[in-house]
Amino acid sequence: MDYVATVRDFVVANFLFGDGELLKEDTSFMEKGVVDSTGMLELIMFLEETYNIKIEDDELVPENLDSLQNISRFVSRRIG
Amino acid sequence: MCGIAGIYNLNGPTGVSLSAIERMITALHHRGPDETGVYIDDRVGLGNARLSIIDLSSGTQPIHNEDETMWIVYNGETFNYPELKQDLLRRGHRFYTTSDTEVILHLYEEEGAECLRQLNGQFAFAIWDVTKSELFLARDRVGIRPVHYTVCDNTLIFASEIKSIFMNESVHRELDPIAIDQIFTFWTTLAPRTAFKDIYELPPGHHLTARGDRIVVKRYWEIPFRPRAEQSNLSVREVCDEIQELLRDAVRIRLRADVPVGCYLSGGLDSSGIAAIIARNFDSDLTTFGIRFEEDRFDEGEHQKKMVSFLGVDHSEIRATNDRIGAAFPDTLWHCEKPLLRTAPVPLFMLSKLVHENGFKVVLTGEGADEVFGGYNIFREAKVRRFWAKYPQSQRRAGLVGQLYPYIFKDPRLKRTLGPFFAKGLDKTDDPIFSHLIRWENTSRLKTFFSQELKAAIGQYCGYEQVRRSLPDAYEKWDILSKAQYLEMTIFLSNYLLSSQGDRVAMAHSVEIRVPYLDFRVIDFAGRVPAKWRILGMREKHILKRSFQGILPESITGRPKHPYRAPIKQSLLNQKTAEYTEEMLSRQSLEKTGLFDVNKVAGLLQKIRKLDNPSELDNMALAGILSCELIYHQFVDDFRTRLDFPICPDLVIDRRSEALKHLN
Numbered sequence: 001m002d003y004v005a006t007v008r009d010f011v012v013a014n015f016l017f018g019d020g021e022l023l024k025e026d027t028s029f030m031e032k033g034v035v036d037s038t039g040m041l042e043l044i045m046f047l048e049e050t051y052n053i054k055i056e057d058d059e060l061v062p063e064n065l066d067s068l069q070n071i072s073r074f075v076s077r078r079i080g
Numbered sequence: 081m082c083g084i085a086g087i088y089n090l091n092g093p094t095g096v097s098l099s100a101i102e103r104m105i106t107a108l109h110h111r112g113p114d115e116t117g118v119y120i121d122d123r124v125g126l127g128n129a130r131l132s133i134i135d136l137s138s139g140t141q142p143i144h145n146e147d148e149t150m151w152i153v154y155n156g157e158t159f160n161y162p163e164l165k166q167d168l169l170r171r172g173h174r175f176y177t178t179s180d181t182e183v184i185l186h187l188y189e190e191e192g193a194e195c196l197r198q199l200n201g202q203f204a205f206a207i208w209d210v211t212k213s214e215l216f217l218a219r220d221r222v223g224i225r226p227v228h229y230t231v232c233d234n235t236l237i238f239a240s241e242i243k244s245i246f247m248n249e250s251v252h253r254e255l256d257p258i259a260i261d262q263i264f265t266f267w268t269t270l271a272p273r274t275a276f277k278d279i280y281e282l283p284p285g286h287h288l289t290a291r292g293d294r295i296v297v298k299r300y301w302e303i304p305f306r307p308r309a310e311q312s313n314l315s316v317r318e319v320c321d322e323i324q325e326l327l328r329d330a331v332r333i334r335l336r337a338d339v340p341v342g343c344y345l346s347g348g349l350d351s352s353g354i355a356a357i358i359a360r361n362f363d364s365d366l367t368t369f370g371i372r373f374e375e376d377r378f379d380e381g382e383h384q385k386k387m388v389s390f391l392g393v394d395h396s397e398i399r400a401t402n403d404r405i406g407a408a409f410p411d412t413l414w415h416c417e418k419p420l421l422r423t424a425p426v427p428l429f430m431l432s433k434l435v436h437e438n439g440f441k442v443v444l445t446g447e448g449a450d451e452v453f454g455g456y457n458i459f460r461e462a463k464v465r466r467f468w469a470k471y472p473q474s475q476r477r478a479g480l481v482g483q484l485y486p487y488i489f490k491d492p493r494l495k496r497t498l499g500p501f502f503a504k505g506l507d508k509t510d511d512p513i514f515s516h517l518i519r520w521e522n523t524s525r526l527k528t529f530f531s532q533e534l535k536a537a538i539g540q541y542c543g544y545e546q547v548r549r550s551l552p553d554a555y556e557k558w559d560i561l562s563k564a565q566y567l568e569m570t571i572f573l574s575n576y577l578l579s580s581q582g583d584r585v586a587m588a589h590s591v592e593i594r595v596p597y598l599d600f601r602v603i604d605f606a607g608r609v610p611a612k613w614r615i616l617g618m619r620e621k622h623i624l625k626r627s628f629q630g631i632l633p634e635s636i637t638g639r640p641k642h643p644y645r646a647p648i649k650q651s652l653l654n655q656k657t658a659e660y661t662e663e664m665l666s667r668q669s670l671e672k673t674g675l676f677d678v679n680k681v682a683g684l685l686q687k688i689r690k691l692d693n694p695s696e697l698d699n700m701a702l703a704g705i706l707s708c709e710l711i712y713h714q715f716v717d718d719f720r721t722r723l724d725f726p727i728c729p730d731l732v733i734d735r736r737s738e739a740l741k742h743l744n
Contacts, residue, residue: 013683013686013687014687016528017528017529017677017679017680017681017683017684017687018679018680018682018683019528019677019679019680033521033522033525039695039697042695
């Protein structure tokens with residue numbers, strides 16, 4: 001299942017204030033400054049609440065969270 | 081103390097309007113409610129609105145020299161004036177007042193611009209030399225007192241505050257897009273720019289000379305950091321002893337006044353130290369003033385109480401409730417004269433009102449300690465990041481960054497995730513502005529809210545380039561802590577803190593602040609202290625804390641730094657203030673000013689309304705956008721240059737020729 005659309009909507013509404021034109025599936029949040037430090041917390045909470053998962057400490061890494069693609073893959077792995 | 085204003089004709093003695101000077105000083109009434117004075121001749125007009133602090137009975141300005149060939153209007157205090165006066169008396173000068181203002185004039189007579197090096201104080205003044213037909217403007221070393229100017233219709237117009245300059249209808253009022261870009265990067269404008277096009281501030285440590293049709297601005301002082309080789313080699317003990325001595329003397333001379341002097345007390349190390357020095361050495365009957373907040377995370381009441389009982393001072397406080405902060409935001413902006421990314425100046429604006437109501441005109445405050453002694457996290461962070469850059473993969477090193485920000489990283493999970501976030505720019509350790517890049521880059525994300533028009537007007541301007549170009553030649557030889565402190569002092573301290581949280585909000589209620597940590601002898605000495613003593617390991621302001629050991633309770637010196645902040649969303653979007661804020665940020669309103677993207681701001685409001693604790697950046701966006709709109713309305717759109725009442729200065733010295741007297 002593809003989680004990109006849902007996460008994209010959240011990111012665009014909350015961090016880009018509606019302007020998602022430049023946000024591609026593989027855009028790095030860190031590199032492009034899409035999300036700041038508190039934004040990261042908001043994103044993590046959103047994922048946990050939306051998908052009913054708990055993200056462990058050692059899963060809090062860029063490979064899992066740093067782009068729409070990465071998040072989608074990570075969530076897929078976690079909930080199948 | 082005081083507001084000054086004036087007009088100088090660049091193209092000769094063609095006459096000056098008396099009513100223009102009168103209107104300009106009326107706009108400065110809050111700075112000088114006690115008396116007003118004007119000097120006017122065919123080429124220049126000088127105006128003063130006075131807050132009488134030294135020489136209450138005879139110090140009316142403008143003040144002249146022995147043969148009335150020189151006139152001065154002066155805002156500020158020169159604390160070593162008695163010593164300077166002794167010397168001038170010996171050289172044969174005669175005085176007709178007991179003010180410090182007159183001392184400066186005679187010193188200028190003797191030494192011209194060189195006199196500035198001898199002044200230990202805070203000042204902005206103008207001297208008119210009738211014989212040479214020359215106007216001299218000067219500002220203190222770090223910008224404690226303000227002075228602004230513009231050139232319009234062949235005249236140089238200057239004043240303590242921009243609203244005074246704007247009382248001249250011919251002066252064009254427009255927000256400067258580059259200034260907005262700077263504020264949304266550096267939290268403030270970069271001198272000499274102000275928020276308004278073609279209105280300049282005389283940078284700190286500079287003077288201006290106008291003669292004929294030429295205007296020359298020159299620097300007379302630079303923050304004296306030293307390369308490692310020239311740093312002091314005293315022991316830590318000796319350094320602390322010297323600092324204690326210097327601070328005691330800095331406080332002693334700043335208590336010189338013919339009116340009572342109080343002290344701000346926040347419960348933090350800096351203001352506690354000043355209060356302790358006063359109470360123990362000079363005034364056991366000290367009155368202090370502090371701020372209380374509704375929410376625990378902003379409030380420092382517990383520590384204020386500790387200090388109050390420790391020193392036995394007479395303490396008064398204001399309750400800066402969220403409602404009151406929001407309600408006072410527009411008035412605060414009127415005084416700050418520039419958009420703000422924070423509401424922090426507002427409680428200070430409210431506090432000065434309490435001071436005024438209690439009959440005080442002067443307070444000492446702890447501003448400057450962080451910048452001079454290395455108190456901000458940004459300094460420690462610069463150190464840590466450099467350390468980390470050696471082994472970027474090291475988790476342990478990355479963990480140190482988390483230790484720097486316990487109040488942001490309360491969630492331990494964040495520390496891990498943010499490794500790469502802070503790693504950004506690790507490779508730029510050679511960039512001269514390395515220490516501040518993360519903060520500025522982060523703040524710059526706010527520019528996403530700029531409208532297309534604003535972005536187009538800003539074009540390719542790059543604030544970082546401007547900062548890099550403005551660095552002194554010696555900068556590259558300094559250690560990284562000195563570099564970071566330099567940036568913090570010149571940009572954050574001078575252009576934001578001393579102005580928006582200092583002079584402007586205090587003067588709004590006719591209160592003068594005095595800042596012992598910025599005594600130039602203290603700055604000079606601290607600049608020589610080796611970096612390793614300024615921040616020992618992770619302990620910021622190590623030297624200052626050690627200097628206060630035994631003078632302050634351990635609970636104060638050992639306290640982790642509590643950065644002074646005020647609530648933003650809770651103040652601007654609560655039950656009482658939400659309607660007003662949302663109207664200012666409505667589509668129609670935003671479309672009219674054209675500065676911000678209407679849809680994105682709507683998105684921001686939608687997001688912020690739902691969150692109890694919006695992120696730092698969202699809060700800064702709210703404050704920044706709202707304050708731009710308010711500044712636009714107050715200064716560009718709705719500004720009134722006409723007054724409804726006649727003005728009668730207490731003193732008018734009219735030396736105009738008959739023909740030009742009718743020029744009103």
